[in-house]
Amino acid sequence: MKWTDVLNYAKNGSPQPDTRVEKSDAEWQQLLTPDEYRITRRKGTxxxxxxxxxxxxxxxxxxxxxxxxxxxxxxxxxxSGTGWPSFTEPVKENVIKYEADYSYGMTRVEVMCAVCDCHLGHVFPDGPKPSGLRFCINSASIRLAKSDVAL
Structure with a gap:
């Protein structure tokens, strides 16, 4: 995946996930801490x-x-030295959803979980080779799963 792919997805739509998870706002609030909810469901940082x-x-x-x-x-x-966990690419192309983000007077590409629309962070074209991408992700949006999660 390259930056041109990211821009194309942000403009024309992202690959469809294998499944979807839909919950009401009240259900998300019950499942998450206040800080996790603010970041994951309200696009906080x-x-x-x-x-x-x-x-x-x-x-x-x-x-x-x-x-x-x-x-x-x-x-x-x-x-990355930015203060957030950074990754060069997702595990599968269709697990990330990309949307243009024009908030705060900037132009960025927001990344979300394609399965549940959880706000993860943003992606930038200044990462290391080979992808050149930097997925800048909020820790509150992810959890490290050892061997209990399968692709």
Missing amino acids: ERAFTGEYCEAHEPGLYACRCCDTPLFDSTQKFE
């Missing part, structure tokens, strides 16, 4: 360098905090 996985180096899969869909492999995690 945790403060830089404060997230649980910012400095994590354990092997495993990072799954969506809301629906447990595997999203990123720890082998694709890198130190």
Whole structure:
């Protein structure tokens, strides 16, 4: 996947996920802590360098905090120096949803879980090779799953 693919998905729609998880706002509020809810369901952002996985180096899969869909492999995690966990690519093309984000006077591409619409963070074209992508993800939006989650 390259930056041109990301822009195409943000403009024309993302690949369809294998399944969908739909819950009411009240159900999400019951399942998540107030901070997780603010970030995952209301498109919030945790403060830089404060997230649980910012400095994590354990092997495993990072799954969506809301629906447990595997999203990123720890082998694709890198130190970006930005204060948020950063990954070069998702585990599968259809687990991430891309949308143009024009908030705060900027133009960015928001990334969400394609299965449940959980706000994850943003993707930028300044990552390492080979993808050149940096998926900048809120720790509150993901959880490290050891071997209990399968692709």
